[in-house]
Structures are given as structure tokens and as C-alpha cells.
Amino acid sequence: DGGITQSPKYLFRKEGQNVTLSCEQNLNHDAMYWYRQDPGQGLRLIYYSQIVNDFQKGDIAEGYSVSREKKESFPLTVTSAQKNPTAFYLCASRRAGVRETQYFGPGTRLLVL
Amino acid sequence: AQSVTQPDIHITVSEGASLELRCNYSYGATPYLFWYVQSPGQGLQLLLKYFSGDTLVQGIKGFEAEFKRSQSSFNLRKPSVHWSDAAEYFCAVVNSGTYKYIFGTGTRLKVLA
Numbered sequence: 001d002g003g004i005t006q007s008p009k010y011l012f013r014k015e016g017q018n019v020t021l022s023c024e025q026n027l028n029h030d031a032m033y034w035y036r037q038d039p040g041q042g043l044r045l046i047y048y049s050q051i052v053n054d055f056q057k058g059d060i061a062e063g064y065s066v067s068r069e070k071k072e073s074f075p076l077t078v079t080s081a082q083k084n085p086t087a088f089y090l091c092a093s094r095r096a097g098v099r100e101t102q103y104f105g106p107g108t109r110l111l112v113l
Numbered sequence: 114a115q116s117v118t119q120p121d122i123h124i125t126v127s128e129g130a131s132l133e134l135r136c137n138y139s140y141g142a143t144p145y146l147f148w149y150v151q152s153p154g155q156g157l158q159l160l161l162k163y164f165s166g167d168t169l170v171q172g173i174k175g176f177e178a179e180f181k182r183s184q185s186s187f188n189l190r191k192p193s194v195h196w197s198d199a200a201e202y203f204c205a206v207v208n209s210g211t212y213k214y215i216f217g218t219g220t221r222l223k224v225l226a
Contacts, residue, residue, distance in 0.1 A: 033214070040218060041218060042216045042217055042219050043203070043216040045213060045214075050212065058213070088154075090156055092157075092214075094212060100145055100162075100164070101159060101162060102159075102207075103159070104156035104158070106155060107155065107156050
């Protein structure tokens with residue numbers, strides 16, 4: 001069954017701690033995205049990657065980092081520099097071409113202790 | 114700059130009533146337009162999309178949307194709402210140069226029994 005998985009579902013961060021959110025897809029899509037969702041603000045793009053070993057900053061990249069070493073995986077690290085990390089984080093991948101569509105994972109909720 | 118506006122933050126309808134959710138976009142070229150639905154604590158699910166051709170597109174769960182270039186709109190409709198349609202709905206446009214998706218801030222639908 002193809003799809004996008006995100007783990008964990010809930011994540012707790014202590015002050016000064018870096019945490020990593022996992023995103024894996026088995027859809028064979030080249031492009032992957034990370035969004036942050038806050039109430040009333042829709043989805044804001046953090047980072048995106050169009051191909052392995054390449055990624056670009058989105059609109060709110062400060063305090064976050066990513067890697068794209070494998071086509072299937074696009075982990076997001078929330079660093080201690082991100083002062084307001086509490087949010088719902090969504091990973092997506094994109095099917096390109098004539099059937100252009102973005103597909104989403106189930107999300108990870110990050111909370112600060 | 115490209116943008117998507119969903120003017121209604123909240124909408125309440127009675128079960129069985131008709132529904133229309135508004136979406137206005139700003140994009141220089143022919144837009145690729147999408148509607149997604151999100152249940153609480155979940156990822157986004159694609160309802161329908163428009164690329165070209167027939168301006169009335171059908172989607173899943175009985176939803177349809179009409180593209181009106183003259184009004185820069187892509188409104189979502191359903192003839193008879195079910196209680197299970199209560200969710201948040203997002204309109205999006207994709208930039209065909211960068212393949213960044215731009216989302217509206219969402220409309221939260223409440224359905225009265």
C-alpha cells in the first residue's frame with residue numbers, strides 16, 4: 001500500500017534540544033515538502049526538495065534543517081534556534097507531470113515541555 | 114506574487130443543506146488549482162483538482178468545483194452536506210515554475226444535525 005508515513009505522531013521537545021521528525025514515502029516521487037501548520041494560518045512551507053541531495057528553503061526555514069540522502073526519506077530537524085516550535089508538521093510528496101498532485105502524510109504534532 | 118484567499122474562516126450549515134466554499138486566487142498564468150480536506154489531527158486529503166478543459170470538475174465524496182477565470186475563483190460546492198463533511202477545507206494553487214504549492218488559510222465547516 002503506497003503512501004507517506006510520518007513519525008512520531010506526537011513529539012515533545014525540551015528547551016535547547018534538537019528534535020528530528022521522520023518522513024518516508026514509497027510513492028517513488030522525486031519531490032518532497034515540509035509544512036508547518038498553526039491555527040488560522042494555513043500551511044507554511046519550511047523546506048522542499050525536488051531531487052535527492054538537493055533542497056531549498058521555503059518561507060519559514062529559520063530554525064529548521066533538512067537532509068535528502070535518499071529518495072524515500074526527507075527528515076526535518078527542529079533546532080534549538082526555533083523559539084516557537086509548537087505546531088503541527090506536515091510532510092508531502094509530489095507526483096509530477098500531467099497528473100500533478102501533492103500528497104500528504106498524517107502529520108506530527110510537536111509540543112514544548 | 115501568487116496568492117490564494119479563502120474569505121470565510123468558519124461556515125456553519127445544516128445537514129442536508131447545500132454548501133459553497135469560496136476560493137479566489139492570484140496567478141499570472143493558467144493556474145493549477147486544488148481543494149483539500151483535513152479532519153482534526155490528520156493530514157490533507159485531495160478532493161479535486163483543475164488543470165484545464167471543462168471548468169466544472171468533479172471530485173470525491175460528492176464535491177465539485179467550478180473554475181471561473183473572469184472572477185479568479187475556484188469555489189467548492191456540494192448539493193447536500195453530511196455530518197461527516199465537518200472538517201477544514203483548503204484551496205491551493207501550484208506555481209508551475211517552482212512547483213511550490215500556495216495554500217489558503219482554510220475554511221472550517223461545521224455541520225448541524
